[in-house]
Amino acid sequence: MYSGASEIAREVDAAFYWIGGICVALLIGITAVMVYFVIRYRRARSPQAAHIEGSLPLEIGWIVVPTILVLFMFFKGYEGFKLMRTVPEDAQVVEVVGQRWFWTFIYPEQGITSDRLYAPVGKPMKLEMTAPVDDVVHSLYLPAFRVKEDCVPGRKSYLWFQPEQEGRYHIFCAEYCGKDHSRMITELVVLSPEKYQAWLQRKVEDRNKPVVMAQAMDPESAEIKERDGAALFKTYCVSCHGAEGLGGLVENARNFTSLADWKRSPKITDIYRTLELGIEGTQMRSFSNLPPWDRFALAHHVAAFYKGSDRPQASPEEVEQLNKDFRLGEKQEPRRTIPIEQAKKAYVEDAGGG
Amino acid sequence: MADGGTTSTDLHGAAGAAHAGGYDPMAAKMGMWLFLFTEVLLFGALFIVYGVYLHGFTWQFQQGSARLSIPVGAVNTAILLTSSLTMALAIAALQRARPARARRLLFATVGCAGAFLVIKAFEWAGKFAHGVYPGAAFLLEQSKGEIVFFGLYFTMTGLHALHVLVGVPVILWAGRRIRSGAISPEHSVFLENAGLYWHLVDLIWIYLFPLFYLIS
Amino acid sequence: MDAAAGAAAPNYLRAGKGLASWLTTTDHKRIGILYLIAILVFFLFAVCLGLMIRLELFSPGEQFVGNQGYNRILTLHGITMIFLFIIPSVPAVFGNFFLPIQIGANDVSFPRLNLASWYFYIGGGLFALGSVILGGVDTGWTFYIPYSADTADNVYLPILAAFILGWSSILTGLNFIVTVHRLRVPSMPWFRMPLFVWALYATSWIQILATPVVGITLLLILLERFLGIGIFDPAKEGDPVLYQHLFWIYSHPAVYIMVLPAMGIVSEIVPVFCRKTIFGYKFIAISSLAIAGIGSLVWGHHMFTSGMADLERIVFSLLTFLVAIPSGVKVFNWLATMYKGSIRLATPFLYALAFIFLFSVGGFTGLLQGALSTDIHIHDTSFIVAHFHYTMFGGGGVMFFGALHYWFPKMFGRTYCESVARWAFALFFVGFNCLYFPLFLAGLAGMPRRYADYLPEYLVYHRISSIGSWILVAGIVLMLANLLRALFKGERAGRDPWGGATLEWTVPSPPPTHQFAAPPVVTRGPYEYARERASG
Amino acid sequence: MNAPAQEGHLVPCSVYVWVWAALLCLTAVTVSAKYADLQHLAIFAALLIATVKAGLVVLYFMHVRFEKPIFAVMILVLLATYGIYIGLTFVDYANR
Structure with missing residues (x-):
């Protein structure tokens, strides 16, 4: 144990x-x-046996x-x-969304999200958990802390724990959720309060960093290179689109190595758009919780699966349109554009209706 | 029957008859009752689902209920109750050795079943015409609780109608066997079991009616 | 002596010739044999699937079936083992064969319905196998919603399979209850019934009162997929947790469908091989009913992390502990029966001892799962996998084979090689513990269940477990080979090779189609030895 | 138990008719109760009336009153079990 x-x-x-x-x-x-x-x-x-009735x-x-x-x-x-x-009064709330097949941890006060759970030593952490209504049941399991609770689509559940020393601890999905159930593993990273604050600070700045379109559209720019598109892809995309980008691991998951039949176009701008908005009616959901720069890095990684040279390029007008649509060039207020808005809305309605 | 109704607690007396390959109506009736238990629980599970959602969506369920016609439900209730009466009277007639009368009463029962199904069909068709069926665009625009209400309405009344439908050939078969003499006052357990089944169908409707039609 | 009787009336195996005479038989003994063949085939199929699971888990990372393949194999292993092997195993094979004989009847109350149950069983089995042909299903045997309404795999077939198998199970239970009420010989009041009959009677009630609930619940999944009725769909504000309630309302009592009949067999075997009447007959009999009753009160302990109300979890935890008590009563009474007995350590008795040990391990680890805080840690880990294999396989499965060894001479009129049977048992027992015990430790260390892949730190548990699976399979193969050989080349068995005192030992081996020309007269309890024969 | 000679308690047909009349009356009562302003008691009133009706059907139409007690015992087992299913499920939903 x-x-x-x-x-x-x-x-x-x-x-x-x-x-x-x-x-x-x-x-x-x-x-x-x-x-x-x-x-x-x-x-x-x-x-000879005795006779005892x-x-x-x-x-x-x-x-x-x-x-x-x-x-x-x-x-x-x-x-x-x-x-x-019995959650202590002073517990810090982190919202958790379990999706096929990754975790999103939302720090509501800072408006940031992470694929790993970060916590400071000594602070009780309350996890408020759910899953999107079109997803399935997951279960967050922290073996080192002996806690576990299901994330039920459209409903809220909670657990709490209080880390006592710095370190990294496994987080498993314990409720069978399909193909990559056994890969739905992440970490709890417990930091000293100072390091934790620094981490939060860095995340907030990253989240709000204005996008310079010229650099964002250039896969060779320093900012894009610095962000590890490959690692992001591995966390968020691999379980449906595969390590080779061939898709098909879930129904209708796109093959990135082909230019045919994209719902939006295979241009960087439209890949970004999909990352921002998701695709209605499919399992492709919005990843607008990621910092904009990360999303561009991801878009470039996705685009790079097609090896030909005839990939359509976005026109300057299209780039400008994207900039305008999502106000990418402005310094952004901390906001909570998170993929589970929908799930939460459903929950609120449910609580009100019941 | 070896049983003879002489003991009230022990029911093992029929062994002699069974050893001779004999006819044991008590066994048949007990088997029928146990089968009915499974039917009760089949619907019972749905009633639990209904109860849970009524608890969660009281208001939406009332809204959904308001879309159902009470007169139609009440008439169907009366029809089913009457069919139960004719069924009980048919068994009584057979026991009094009046097979022709028993058969007439069975046909009346089947007639009631038919009337019930026809009314039900019109009712469903009306719902469909108004866009109230699972997956209908109109229904999807209503409150979520109403979708669940109608999901349950169609599931439960549909399953019930299916039971009515199954009952019809069973009763007709009983009528045929009365004519051929296979069912007689001495060998009437098939008819009695058909009756038990029919009364159960009635009994389930007795709960379905207020729960779906009368909560608005 | 049974040669004379055999000459008088042909035994049930020879009563008719050809396949047709078997497929249209209404003889409860022949139907028992039909079940035995089918159940063993499905069992061996599921054992192969289990081996594949263990091979995939031999090392971390993808071995040879991949994630999705693993999930499908796991699902099919569960469905086959639960619905096609362990639930029908003892009642359908040995219940059918011996329940009527043990109460002095010539058949069950509804012989044709009995045959129909077998056809339902085969139909359900074919549906389950059909899902393999269509690519398999990846929902897990629990069919949890919303996954089962969402997956691209074809869940219609296995759900229909489970539904049909449910009816097979219900009709068997119904038949047994009526048979016990109506066909006991007049000289056998309730408290002279063999304990196996008591256990089957209690089991039958569970089958009738729990199975319909899961039947309709599974149909609701189909309606959900087919029509989108929204009852369980979170997007339409249906509640997935409600599905879990309804599912476990059946599936927890189903655990007792699997293990109660096995307990009944232990209660038969222990007194016979101790040459001593059973200790506390009435308490064992009543405890069967108590287990059946309390078993319907505890389903929520499968849902301690599902987001139920806290109060509900506390209530279910408390009720769960109550079910340990009647199980304990049985174990203590079996031990007390051995006290001052005259014990013959034959193979069936070895299986009974193995049952007591393995089921105790399963039961005691169950207490850790009944307690709230500990369960939250081990819920959905391989601890649970180990626990239910100890109770289901170590309980129901072991006694299925125990019963096969115990009643084999009666069913087929021949005896098997005792020493080979013991070797097979030894392999079985060692392999079993080697296979499942490490999973307790892995679970305590946090290894989640239904993982096709795992972190390297769990390697050692999985490695030992996989090796154990080979030993276990070797034991099973040796055991079945021994029995198969005995079927053709075994020595002729007498009427009563073990010296049993229940009614089946008073008829020839194998019994004639109508085992009792006249209703037998029962003058004493089912296990009274000390006053009569000194040895078997 | 069906052969008239043995039964000794042929139920008079008038009993069935009376039961039927009572059932129809209760249906009328339950419909009119809907219009009485019972608020949240309405559902319990409806269930109570339905249960009385169900009792009449079981006891008279389904003959349980005239059968051996074992049938009544079995029905009680069923009702108790079903009561447990409902009760324990609602411990959850009433406390969410």
């Missing part, structure tokens, strides 16, 4: 030791008695004693559970 990384983990481990200890003791007892009887009363040594006191005994034991076990389990469900 992982070493316990928080108070909840210690509480759960204590329950494991209590319940498991009682169980192991009983199991050993039962097995030992069984083996002893088999040896002691084997036919060679005990040719039963014993009421014994029966009552092995009904009453186990009842007390299991009630104790229930109580042990309940204690830890109560702790898990």
Whole structure:
């Protein structure tokens, strides 16, 4: 077992030791008695069986004693559970969206998102979780903290934990969600409060960095090169479009190595547009939570799958139109353009309607 | 029957008859009841779904209910209740050794079933014409709870209508077997079981009617 | 002595010739054999799938079937093992064969319905296999919504398969309940019934009261896919968690459909091989009903992380613990039966001992899952996989084979090679623990279930487990080969090779079609030995 | 149990007719109750009336009143089980 990384983990481990200890003791007892009887009363040594029909006191005994034991076990389990469900008042809220097959962690105060969960040491973190209404059930599982809760499409759930030391911890999807279920793995990165603040700061700046269209359209520009389009592609795109960009891993996932039949055109501007808006009626959803520069890096990576030289280029007017449509050149206010707006709206309506 | 109704708690007496390959109506009836239990739970699961969503979407369910016609539902209820009466009377007639009367009552039951289905068909057709069916554009524009309401309405009344439909050939077959003498006052368990089935269909409707038509 | 009886009336195996005489038979014994053949075929098919799962998990990374292939194999393994093997195994084979004999009847109450159940079973099985031909299904055997309404795979066939198999199961249960009520010989009151009959009676009630719920729920998935009725669709504000409720309302009690009959067989085998009456007969009998009853109160423990209300989780946790008590009562009574017995360590008894051990492991680990805080950690990890294989396979599966060894001489009139049977058992037992025990540890370390791929730190558990699977399969193959050989070359078995006292041991081996010319007269309890014969 | 000679309790046809009349009356009551302003009690009133009707059908049309007690016991088992299904499901939905 992982070493316990928080108070909840210690509480759960204590329950494991209590319940498991009682169980192991009983199991050993039962097995030992069984083996002893088999040896002691084997036919060679005990040719004639005694006639015993039963014993009421014994029966009552092995009904009453186990009842007390299991009630104790229930109580042990309940204690830890109560702790898990009682979120401290000062907990920092992070919103979590599980999608096929990646996680998005939203820091609502800063308006930023991340594909990894970052947390400062010592701060209780409350995860408010959901999944888009057109997605499936996922389950966020932090083994080191012994916590797990399902992300149900269109509904909200929560869990909380309090990291006590810096480090990296696995986050798994525990509810079967289809093809790449076993790859829906990410990390919790626990930082010192100072490093955490610095990380937040960097993310916010990145999010708001105005786009210089000339550089953004140029795959060789320093800014684009610096952002690792390949890594982004691996996180967000591979499970449907494949490492080779051939697509087809889910229904209608586009093949990037061909120029035929694009819903929008294969120009960088239109790839960007798709990343911003998603494609209605398909599993291609909006990635507008990513910083704009990241999206351009991603668009260039996607475009590079086509090796021919006859890729259509965006005209200057189209570039300008894109700039205008999404106000890319302006310094942006922290905003919450996140792919799960839809899911959240549905949830709010649901809560209001119910 | 070896059973003879002499003991009230123990029902093992029929073994002798069964060993002779005998006729054991009590076994047949018990089997029928157990089968009906599964039917009750089949619908029962849907009633649980209904209850959960009524709890969550009370207002939307009322809206949906307002789109259904109470007179139509009430008339259909009366028709089904009447069919249950004719069914019970048919069994009573057979037990009094009046097979012709029993058959007439069975035909009346089938007639009621037919009337019920025809009215139901018109009702559904009316809904379809107004764009109320699963996946219809009109319905999709309504509140989400109403979509669920009509999803349940069509599922549950559809499943119920299917049971009515299945009941018709069973009853007709019973009528035929009365004529051929295979069902007689001494060997009437087939008819009795058909009756049990028919009453269950009625019983389910007794719940469907208020839950769908009367909550607006 | 049974030669004389055999000459008088041909045994049921020889009562008719040709395939047609089998496919149209209404003899409960022949139907039991039909089930046995079909169930073993499906079992071996699912074992192959299980081997493929273990091969894929032999090392991290994609081995040979890939993610999607793995998911499909896993689904089919689950569907086949649960719906086609473990649920029907003991009731449909041994229940059909022995329930009427044990209560002194010549057949079940509705013999034709019994045959129809078998055809339902075969039909459902073909539907399940048909889904393989159409490329497989990747929903997992639980068909969780919204995934099952969303996947591109063809889920119609396996869902229809499960639905049809559900009816097969219901009709068998219905038949048994009526048979027990109506066809017991007059001299056998309820508390003289063999405990196997008690267990089947309780099981039958679960089959009737739980199966319809899942039947209609699965049909709702089809309606969802076909018509978009929106009942479970989150985009239309349907609730996926409600599906889980309805699914587990059946599928938790189904666990007891799988294991109660196995417990019944243990209760048969233990007294016979201890030459001693069963300890606490009434408590074991009643505990079967208690398990069936409490079993319908605990389904929510499959959903502790699903987002149910907190209070609901607490209630279900508490109720879950109650079901441990009647199971414990059975185990303690079996142990007490061995006390001062005269134990003969024959193969069926070895299987019974293995059941007690393996089921105890499964049961005790179940307590860790019933407790809330610990379950939240191990839920949906390979701990659960290990747990339910210990209870289902270590319980239901092991006693299926235990029963096969116990009743083989009665069913086929021949005995198998005892020493080979023991070797096969040893391989089986070692392989079983080697296969499943490491998964407990992997689960405690956080290894999620249904993962086609895993992080390198879990390698050692998976490696041992995969090796265990080969040992287990070797044991199964050896066991079945031994039985197959016995079928043709085994020594003739007498009427009562083990010295059993229940009614099936009073008829010839194999029994004639009408085993009782006249209703037998039962004058004592089913396991009273000490007063009569000294040895078997 | 069906042969008249053994049964000893042929139910008079008038009983069936009376039950039928009662059922129709209750249907009328339940429809008119809808128009009475019962607020959220309406659904419980409707269910109560439906249950009375169902009871009449089961006891008289389906003959449970005249059968051996085992049938009533079995029906109670069914109702208890179904009650558990509903009850435990609603523990969840009433506390979300």
